Amino acid sequence: MSKNPSNATAERLPVYLDYLKLRRSEGIKTISAPYIARSLGMGEVQVRKDLSSVSKCGKPKIGFNIDDLIADIENRLGPETRRRAVIIGCGRLGSALLDYEGFTLYGVDIVAAFDTKFESASDDGKGKKLLPMSELRNYIEENNVEIGIITVPAKSAQQVCNELVSCGISGVWNFAPKVLAVPEAVSLRQENLALSLTHLNMHIR
Numbered sequence: 001m002s003k004n005p006s007n008a009t010a011e012r013l014p015v016y017l018d019y020l021k022l023r024r025s026e027g028i029k030t031i032s033a034p035y036i037a038r039s040l041g042m043g044e045v046q047v048r049k050d051l052s053s054v055s056k057c058g059k060p061k062i063g064f065n066i067d068d069l070i071a072d073i074e075n076r077l078g079p080e081t082r083r084r085a086v087i088i089g090c091g092r093l094g095s096a097l098l099d100y101e102g103f104t105l106y107g108v109d110i111v112a113a114f115d116t117k118f119e120s121a122s123d124d125g126k127g128k129k130l131l132p133m134s135e136l137r138n139y140i141e142e143n144n145v146e147i148g149i150i151t152v153p154a155k156s157a158q159q160v161c162n163e164l165v166s167c168g169i170s171g172v173w174n175f176a177p178k179v180l181a182v183p184e185a186v187s188l189r190q191e192n193l194a195l196s197l198t199h200l201n202m203h204i205r
Helices: 007-025 033-040 044-052 066-077 092-099 102-106 133-143 154-166 193-204
Strands: 063-065 083-088 108-114 129-131 145-150 171-174 187-190
Touching: 007 033, 007 044, 007 066, 007 102, 033 044, 033 063, 063 066, 083 092, 083 133, 092 108, 102 108, 108 133, 108 145, 129 133, 133 145, 133 154, 145 154, 154 171
Parallel strands: 083 108, 083 145, 108 129, 145 171, 171 187
Antiparallel strands: none
């Protein structure tokens, strides 16, 4: 079993996990790699390679025990090593990410959102803090926050990123339509929703 699956495999693991949990909810106990591949529209060899990199519970002619495979994938995704995240920019996208509860399945807890429109601390009604930007540094340091999620306009994104890095953030997930610069020690994930939609539109045509 590979100690560290490739980045491409790691990106597919949540897809497998969601699918396996759906099958388990239907009462299925075991499942084969060919069945998973057909259901997800993937290559059988790729599925076997991905799953063998994170689990040893597969058996010839039987397949994988779903409970064991789910546990192995969850362990590799790291839900037991929980990391706290904050959102900077609480507009429509930021609010939607704050409300989404699915991140907890993958070991990430979004605990607070910061915005210049907040004048004082409040609560979103679900136990998550809504805070003014002036409280960012203290909150990150006092609550061991490791991930910053940026959903501000492009013109403010780099400044916000710099502030997060200066507060000790280890990872940045950027939704602003701007390529950010971070120190080598900081992990950066860029998302461009408009570009993704454009690519999809081009492929459809």
